[in-house]
Amino acid sequence: MYEASGDLNNAFISYRNAVNLYLANSGSFFGTTLPEQLKKDVLRTAAALGFTDELDRYQKLLATTYSPKEENIEGELILFWENGLIPFKDQTFYSFTVLPGNTDGVVSIYNEELNLTLPVPISKGKGKNNKFSDIEIFNVAFPKYVKRNPYFFKASIIKDSITTADFQLAQNYExxxxxTLKDRAVREVSKAAIRLGTKKISEHLLKEENKDLGAALGIFNALTERADTRNWQSLPNSIYYARIPLKKGKNTISILLTAANGISKEEKVYVDSRKGIQFKKITSIKSY
Structure with missing residues (x-):
């Protein structure tokens, strides 16, 4: 966007920041490897601004040599390909078991799958520690993602009847x-388990006063235990991009989408050349 508006200095800074992020993460970030086009862009803008030190530095870091091109193009097209659909949220249940021993005013609950042990304070009723041997096992609801595989896995760009390039991955939303769900799993499951343990405390306390009301509260707690499955379902699975030089006049660009079963589909993009950068996108949401 900076480069399209003529702000080459901020464009270079943005390209450099992006490259540095990839390099700081061993060349890959959230399932996306450092795009070759990004390497070219940071070198090209450094050269255009006369930043020879930065140009030399990134040529070494990226093991890439800058090759200036003849300026005979009539503008450029940055073409995005939005492919597939992001995984959708469902819910799963983790079973927790109450471990024996509650003499210290704390009951420990344990999940084997997560190897997670959590302490839940034992409330005191009628001057003595409440009994939790009746809890035994209970479930905690937690969201999970269900993968949707994109129908198409590759897209090739055909210009002037010649295959010029393949799209490069820019963002992997899957x-x-x-x-992100994995990173917060233990924290969120811990919070949910402690919440449910607290519900069980209130349930057992109420049972001491009235067994029917205690049973009713237990049923209510079970029915209301569910995960938050709200999520964006219209985001693409992944976004690819390509930078395409334009010739003078009208340009017809064909994109050949290829599926795993060998079936192909052709998309066409029409663009009139002009100086500077233009943006267009194609979308293929078919998934299975």
């Missing part, structure tokens, strides 16, 4: 979804 990887972002799974990794």
């Amino acid at each position: 990887d972002v979804a799974f990794k």
Whole structure:
């Protein structure tokens, strides 16, 4: 966007920041490897601004040599390909077991799958520690993502009857979804388990006063235990991009989408050349 508006200095800074983020993460970030086009862009803008030190530095870091091109193009097209659909949220249940021993005023609940042990304070009723041997096992609801595989896995760009390039991955939303959910899994499950343990405390306390009301509260707690499955379902699974030079006049660009079963589909993009950068996108949401 900076480069399209003529602000080459901020464009270079943005390209450099992006490259540095990839390099700081061993060349890959959230399922996306450092795009080759990004390497070219940071070198090209450094050269255009006369930043020779930065140009030399990034040529070494990226193991890439800058090759200036002849300026005979009539503008450029940055074409985005939004492919597939992001995983959708469902819910799963983790079973927790109450471990024996409650003499210290705390009951420990344990989940084998997560290897997670959590302490829940034992409330005191009628001057003595409440009994929790009746709890035994209970379930905690937690959201999970269900993967949707994009129908198409590759897209090739055909210009002037010649295959010029393949799209490069720019953003992998599927990887972002799974990794962020995993990163907060233990914290969120811990909070949910403690919440449910507190519900069980109130349930057992009420049973001491009235067994029917205690049973009713237990049923209510079970029915209301569910995960938050709200999520964006119209985001693409992944976004790819390509930078395409334009010739003078009208340009017809064909994109050949290829599925795993070998079936192909052709999309066409029409663009009139002009100086500077233009943006367009194609979308293929078919998934299974």
